[in-house]
Amino acid sequence: MSVPAQTAGLNLRPRRLRLIRRGKLPWIPILILGAIVFVAIFANLLAPHNPEVGVLSERFRPPFWEAGGSTKYLLGTDQLGRDVLSRLIFGARISMVVGFTAVIFAGAVGTFLGIISGYLGGWVDQVIMRLTDTWLALPALTFAIFLAAIVGPSMWNIVIILGAVYWTRYARVIRGEVLSLKERDFVRLAIVAGCSKWAIMWRHILPNVLNSAIVLGTLMLGVVIVAEASLSFLGVGVPPPQPAWGLMLADGKEGLMVGYWWLTVFPGVCIMLMVLSANMLGDWLRVRLDPQLRQL
């Protein structure tokens, strides 16, 4: 009994691996994301200065190649004399932590609700889908701003809020897949073999929707990072003096009119690079892992 099961498993796995190996890996987004993760992990070692404490006499120093800049502050300083480079480095940590945990949180909730909604059907399905429709009707960012305004700013509140706002995207897609999966033979066989509903959902349905969840999650990473930056920019996200990129943009806005361009350009470039690589990686994964999502 266990032998055919094992060979079936062996047959499946190499094929999936080969599929990934055959195409060229998207090196650009992998390198960018890898670099950001590296910087985020080793922020303490890499940052030349304390990101939250500045020297007031060194305010508004331009990057080192401009007149008045010094190599002590490679990318200049902000309105409190804090080193921009160090703040960007620690900001990577905030973006990564918020981005990944919010995506995983939203993905876990959305996938779970999508599976039970699609598989159980009936009133469970009705309740979850009506709720999804309603939450999708609110513009995501406005909804997040509303929640953030109620619960107050903190990094973990933002994670929970973004998770609570974005789970609906997963629930919709996953439910659709479950609806077609549950008519398939392997699920019927599992029912005949006497598996309980929960066992079927956990052991047979979940592994089959995981690819879609991963693709969606990668694409959501970019969305969530922009949302976090927007909330921080508006002052309801990560509270100061923490060096979130969106917050840096908000601070830099005052200096913009007098030409302190580095406070606006550098954090924005960081956000763009991260979102760009998440989107590129997501597009690539979509084509590789999930033929059904290709048209999206």
Add this chain to the structure above:
Amino acid sequence: MRRYILRRAGYAALSLLLLSVTIFLFVRVTGDPAALLVEPGASPGDIAAIHHRFGLDRPIWVQYWLFIANLAHGDLGQSFYYQIPVMRLYLERLPNSMILAAVAMAFSLLIGIPSGILAAVRVGRFWDQAGKLFTLLGLSMPSFWVGLLLILLFSVTLGWLPSSGGGGPTHIVMPAFALGWYFAAAHMRLTRSSMLEVLGSEYIKLARIKGLPQSLVIAKHAFKNALIPVLTLAGINLVLMVNVAVVVETVFAWPGIGRLLYEGIAFRDFPVVQGVVLLGGVMIVIVNLLVDIVYAVIDPRIRLEK
């Protein structure tokens, strides 16, 4: 047909009900709304007075009923900061947001449709690749950062355009472009795929066999048909633009409802925040319903769907 519309309307009504419950509950579950209504550091006596004034000392279903009853009268409460009804404030600002959205939509269609057609006609070649890069950038650059860069270029460096506020026609150029930027990418993507679908159809083949020149086939036969889905999406996006411009309006101090929401947050003016979010949701639910109905009128297949 009538049954279909009734069912859709029922769903919309249910959505509105859930929307009001969601917002009502979130405000009350996440803490004492009175704390949001008073200045920080208010005395317990002040808080008790607020409780009584807004009926927060009554049972929760009574509170919800009052909330809904007021809502039905268009009463969203009083703004703390401006001391006038939230509804009046909202309606004062709404036209500004609509103008901004309309100009942003014009920008996004002017960029999105021609580049989408170009990408479809030259599929796989240079313009298609360039278009792909543009879409990727459009979807990856947050609109408020685009706005800040525009200010840096056109206000600070070149001094051509005013950086903030409302008023003359020059004020609207940059916020509209920043807002339209993201949607241009989406409109281009859809134009391209819709155009590709049309170009592969039988009647285009026929037009080609007839010997019509390429420019005429594309301009007269393909373009018109490919435009239908794009314009549908544009209609929905227009309403979305009115409601998602918070960050762009904040960057440019454009006096629309997004800016109103930001002011509501900054001044701890909670009725304003609640009102703007609620009305945004209402607007979108209604538009979705209208789109469903229009679709059903145009396409009989949808009516028969369960």
